[in-house]
Structure formats: C-alpha cells, structure tokens
Amino acid sequence: MLLNKFNVGLFAFNASSGATLTKSKNRWKAETKQIINLAKMADDCKLDFLLPVARWSDWGGETSPHKNTFETLSLASALSQITKKIFLFSTIHANYIHPIIAAKALTSISRFSKNRIGMNFVCGWNKEEYEMFNINFNLSSSDRYKYGEEWLKIFNKLNDPDIDKFSFNGNYFKIKNGQNFPKVLNKKFVKISAAFSKDGRKFAKKHFDILLTMFNSLDTLKRVNEELKNNSKRKIKIYNPVHIIVKKTKAEAEEFYEEYSNKNQDIKAVDNFVKNLQWSNKKILASYLNQIKQRVSGSLGSYTIIGDKKSVLEQINTIYKSKTDGLAITFFDYSKDFKFFKKNLLNKIRKF
Numbered sequence: 001m002l003l004n005k006f007n008v009g010l011f012a013f014n015a016s017s018g019a020t021l022t023k024s025k026n027r028w029k030a031e032t033k034q035i036i037n038l039a040k041m042a043d044d045c046k047l048d049f050l051l052p053v054a055r056w057s058d059w060g061g062e063t064s065p066h067k068n069t070f071e072t073l074s075l076a077s078a079l080s081q082i083t084k085k086i087f088l089f090s091t092i093h094a095n096y097i098h099p100i101i102a103a104k105a106l107t108s109i110s111r112f113s114k115n116r117i118g119m120n121f122v123c124g125w126n127k128e129e130y131e132m133f134n135i136n137f138n139l140s141s142s143d144r145y146k147y148g149e150e151w152l153k154i155f156n157k158l159n160d161p162d163i164d165k166f167s168f169n170g171n172y173f174k175i176k177n178g179q180n181f182p183k184v185l186n187k188k189f190v191k192i193s194a195a196f197s198k199d200g201r202k203f204a205k206k207h208f209d210i211l212l213t214m215f216n217s218l219d220t221l222k223r224v225n226e227e228l229k230n231n232s233k234r235k236i237k238i239y240n241p242v243h244i245i246v247k248k249t250k251a252e253a254e255e256f257y258e259e260y261s262n263k264n265q266d267i268k269a270v271d272n273f274v275k276n277l278q279w280s281n282k283k284i285l286a287s288y289l290n291q292i293k294q295r296v297s298g299s300l301g302s303y304t305i306i307g308d309k310k311s312v313l314e315q316i317n318t319i320y321k322s323k324t325d326g327l328a329i330t331f332f333d334y335s336k337d338f339k340f341f342k343k344n345l346l347n348k349i350r351k352f
C-alpha cells in the first residue's frame, strides 16, 4: 500500500518519449525490457507507486511521441507479477473503457497483485483518440464530468460488496443486471482523478481519494493546495506531476534541458499538443502553454525541477512543505536518471 507519508512514484514511463516532445536521439524508448528493469528497480528501492499514461495515438511531428505506449490494465497485470510491494495504478479512460470491463479487469489485478492496484481516472481530451474510437465527444469540461459521474457510479456499484446485481438507466449508460465477481480485495480501492480545470478539480474532490494536478509556481503551490483541501468536504490528497533534471552541477542540468527541449524540440509535435488543448476547450491552458513551448517539449507542461542535487532536493522539500502528498515523477531517461535520483536523493526525501 501507499505507506510513506510523502508518496514518490514514477509517471508516464510506459510511453515512448515519456513526458517529452524531442528529437534527441537518446529520448526514452519505453521498450519492454526497459520497463521491466525499471519496475523491478523501483520496487527494490521501495518507491511508492508506478503510474502509467493512457494513450492510444501519438503526437505526430518528426518523432511521433507516445506511438509506442503500453495499455495500462494489461501492464499493471504484468508488473504485478514481477514486483512485490510497489503500488500500481492503471489509467482508465472513461470514454473508451466501459465501467464493467474496468471493474472486471481491476478486480482481477487486485486479486493477483494482492491488493496493490488502484485506478487513475481520466475523462480524456485528445481529438485523434476520440476519432479512433468514433466518439463524437467535443464536449465542454462539465459535460465530460457528467459522463464521468455516471461511469463512476456504475463502477462503484460493481465493486460494492453489498450489491449482487443492479440495473442502471442513465443519460449515457443503460445496464441490465450488471454484476462483477469477485469484487476488488480492498473496500477502500484507491482512486485518483487526473484533472486541471475547475470542473475537473471539483469532480475529483467530490469522488476521489487523490487529485493528480499540475502547478505553475512553487511560490503559489501552498496556497493552491490549501484552498483545494480546505474547500473539500472529503479528505483529499494531492499529487503533482514533476519533471526532474538533476545533474552534478546546475550548469550541466540547464545545458541538458536546453539541448533536448529547445535545440532538439520536435516543433510540429509541440504544435499538435497545443492545438489539441485548444480543440478540447482548454483555451487558457493552451494560450499559456503556447507561450512556453519549451516547457511543453521538456515536460508536457509539468513543473520542471532543474539543478544540482542540493537545489533539486530543496525544491522537492518546498513542494512537500506546500502540502503536496505525492510526486508523480517523470525523467528524460527513466533508467539512467532514475538511478542517479535513487542514489543521491531518495533517502534524503524519505527523511523529510
């Protein structure tokens, strides 16, 4: 289970290019062997969780980032058999995965992983993916969440130990005699909602244990986190995605970042990413990210911590003190960079 008070996990390791849109030839390949080694290494050093992205298409451009992406239910199932303690999440798209399929699959993983599986729920935002599934879903955020709300109601009923069979008659789903056996092992099945918009955060606070959300500045993070937690009727934890570039010196880290995210930026893929945000009605985020294309290329918009060991540790400590409960970390190279992080920073973070 997620035992540490400040959770540290890896994010987006299951997709080629990870959280970058770069032409750098050393970009993350997300090959099967790399992922197996990474999962074992993360398990051995008692990292808290592995959180994959759900992707069905790619970002085009010269390098097609995310073209090779492992599906997250089957991935968690496989990883549960080669790890012992680490908590696993599957990222589930409300629009493409029916709640009965999700409940059945997560139940199976829950049983075979000895209760080490949770769900990261996403309502989706990608035009090409909606088209792949022939779903006409250019809806506003709030309509997406109405759909998500129905989905979740069904999912929760399917996992309720007191419910045998039920029927459901909603706007989006009609179910006759729905059932799911066996149930997930733990009644307190951990659920994350990944969202950024006001509606998305409201939805997460209403139904989820953890909100996975981005932030823009260390200066305002504490205020934002406190507002989110204080205005929530339920106790909610906050995880933030952060991209970490840590090298022996600050200059080396900055040069590395500049090289892959600016000089080798996959400009077309970055354009596609920003255009997609515009399409999905995330206009404020799109206009912001349009101004900082290097950040899109460098981390898909996540807050980026760049520096030597000391300054990276200080920045992580500031995040911890700002009442963030967990870090979903992305690296340029999950193998090499994670090893460096593990050797030099992880034990120090555990002492916060």
Ligand SMILES: Cc1cc2nc3c(=O)[nH]c(=O)nc-3n(C[C@H](O)[C@H](O)[C@H](O)COP(=O)(O)O)c2cc1C
Binding pocket: 052, 053, 054, 055, 091, 093, 122, 123, 124, 125, 126, 141, 144, 194, 195, 196, 197, 198, 199, 200, 201, 212, 213, 214, 241, 282
């Ligand atoms: C940290 C974070 C991680 C996300 N991960 C995924 C993902 O793996 N796959 C995906 O399709 N969407 C992902 N999303 C996007 C959500 O699907 C999308 O944001 C959702 O519809 C919420 O919309 P909102 O941010 O406008 O509230 C992620 C969003 C955030 C903030």
